[in-house]
Amino acid sequence: MPVAPVAWRPDILDGFSCTDLPLVPDARAVGEPETAVGGVLVRRDHDRPVPEWTLPYAPRADDHSQWTDGHSRLTEGHVSRGVDPVRRADDHHAVRAGDPASRTRGHRRAAVLYLHGWNDYFFQAHVADFWARLGYDFYALELRRYGRALRPGQLFGYIDDLGDYSREIDDAVAVLRAEGHDTLVLMGHSTGGLTGALYVDAHPGVFEAVVLNSPWLELSGNPVLRQVVSRVVTGAARMAPTTVLPIADQGFYRRTILASEDGEWAYDTTWKRPNAPIRLGWGRAIVQGQERVAAGLGIEVPVIVLCSDHSATGTTWSDDMARADTVLDADGIARRAPYLGRQVTVVRIHDGLHDLTLSPPPVRAEFFGAVGTWVAAYCEL
Incomplete structure (x- = not known):
């Protein structure tokens, strides 16, 4: 595992730095060139200003009442929708600069490690700013063959066992520990949520809480169809793991988020691309990970699972797709979430x-409000 000192370099995002996490021994897939395989760890710099929109989520050492100003208290499976609106994430008007003292809550130093999803990379700088306001240093791990860690000739996003990601997660944790953090929270989105849940289950004692944003906990569709797809993918992957599945992306989700279409966000479309190749071996890894969840994990720390209140599917665009999960089955996520551990919200x-x-903005304000409320209840430092 890497140890300090770490060679940080300026990142593509303003106010962030990054460093390579090479995998040893070599982890090349069959057919890949002799290029470095590994992850990239991204860190929010301490001197990056904390935007003004995060102010409603600022913790108070002696009073948690701010979590109920505009929000109902959380119950298992419910959150109020009466949330203060949040301004656009590109509004970086700072109330104050990041203060190292604000990142030390009590006598403990806390940090968040973020895992991205499939066909994704870390560009959500506003998420890091939110955690900074809560008093947490923020790190994002770019997994092998994704985003900053993708090298020419590599199989985009490919892995044949989600457990293999433990190598770069272990390395990232070692860096966080070396930088003085003794309290770690894992945050994962989509496939990163599945990967993160499996890691926390297999490595008790590393993370003290888990925040999952639309984690991919089960395949969509009815149970019989899921079993058939699982068996077909698993069987075919044994013979030809790197074969690309003929699955077309209709681009509905991209339309809802990309600034050049109907969305709000600018990102690199070579790292979050249309019609990213889905390979059989990767599909088998997902199925096997989801089967572990279905059998029941034993995560011992508090977990919060957040997902949309509905999904929207179809072969043609509908306006409902602009206010729904068009990628995963939100009901399936909520149904499977209790299988993660004993204390799941x-x-x-x-x-x-x-x-x-x-x-x-109003919807992500609800998300940040819910996470802030939960952190105040379960992650007091």
């Missing part, structure tokens, strides 16, 4: 997109 976000943090 489920929150349905009204009109949430697949990545809830990329939803329109």
Whole structure:
């Protein structure tokens, strides 16, 4: 595992740095060139200003009443929709700069480690700003063959066992520990939520809480269809794991988030691309991970699972797709969430997109309000 000192370099995002996490021994897939395989760890810099829109979520050392100003208290599976609106994430007017003292709550130093989803990379700088306001340092792990960690000739996003990601997660945790953090929270989105849940289950004692944003906990469809698809994918992957499945992306989700279409967010479309290749071996890894969840995990720390209050599917565009999860079955996520552990909170976000943090301002305000309330209740430092 890497140890300090770490060679940080400026990141593509303003106010962030990054460093490579090479995998040893070599982890190349069959047919890949002799290029470095590994992850990239991204860190929110301490001197990056904390935007003004995060002010409603600022913790108070002696009073948690602010979590109920505009929000109802959380119950298992419910959150109020009466949330203060949040301004656009690109509004970086700072109330104050990040203060190292604000990141030390009591005598403990806390940090969040974020895992992205399939066909994704970390560009959600506003998520890091939200955690900074709560008093947490923020790190995002770019997994092998994704985003900053993708090298020419590599099989985009490919993995044949989600457990293999434990190598770069272990390395990232080692960096966080070396930088003085003794309290860690894992945050995962979509496939990163599934990967993160499996890691926390297999590595008790590393993370003290888990925040999952639309985690991919089960395949969509009825139970019989899911079993058939699982068996077909698993069987075929044994013979030809890197074969690409003929699955077309109709682009509905991209339309809801990309600034050049109907969305709000600018991102690199070579790292979050249309029609990213889905390979049989990767599909088998997902199925096997979801089967572990279905059998029941034993996560011992508090978990919050947040997902949209509904999904929208179809072969043609409908306006409802702009206020729904068009990628995963939101009801399936909520149904499977209790299988993660003994202390799981489920929150349905009204009109949430697949990545809830990329939803329109009032919707993502509900998301941040729910997470802030939960952190205040379960993650007091």
